[in-house]
Amino acid sequence: MSNTKVLPLVEPETAVEPCCPPLAERPFSAEEAERTAKMFKALGDPVRLRLFSAVAAHADGEACVCDISDVGVSQPTVSHHLKKLKEAGLLSSERRGTWVYYRVEPSVVAAMGRLLTAAAG
Numbered sequence: 001m002s003n004t005k006v007l008p009l010v011e012p013e014t015a016v017e018p019c020c021p022p023l024a025e026r027p028f029s030a031e032e033a034e035r036t037a038k039m040f041k042a043l044g045d046p047v048r049l050r051l052f053s054a055v056a057a058h059a060d061g062e063a064c065v066c067d068i069s070d071v072g073v074s075q076p077t078v079s080h081h082l083k084k085l086k087e088a089g090l091l092s093s094e095r096r097g098t099w100v101y102y103r104v105e106p107s108v109v110a111a112m113g114r115l116l117t118a119a120a121g
Helices: 030-043 046-057 075-087 106-120
Strands: 062-064 091-096 099-104
Touching (some): 030 075
């Protein structure tokens, strides 16, 4: 029998808050600017952007690391980049047996979209 622990995708007390208000609404506070810059910095790396895109494009917005790790870097590097995306609040994860499944954090992506839509309008 396995001692594998299944972790929830997002724990209620660690749910990610939207990054910030739309650009045209008001200037960012220092905290909002820090939080937003962290997310955009995470997506500023081509490998991270490919991994994020692979998860987002996968069925149900969830992908096993085994299905998305072919991005031209070693497995430890893939894990490092996925960790950075999680730290930025863009992905959440769940361990199932020996594999980890990643899911796009929809509330954060929606907030980032609103931010950019307001900037374009």
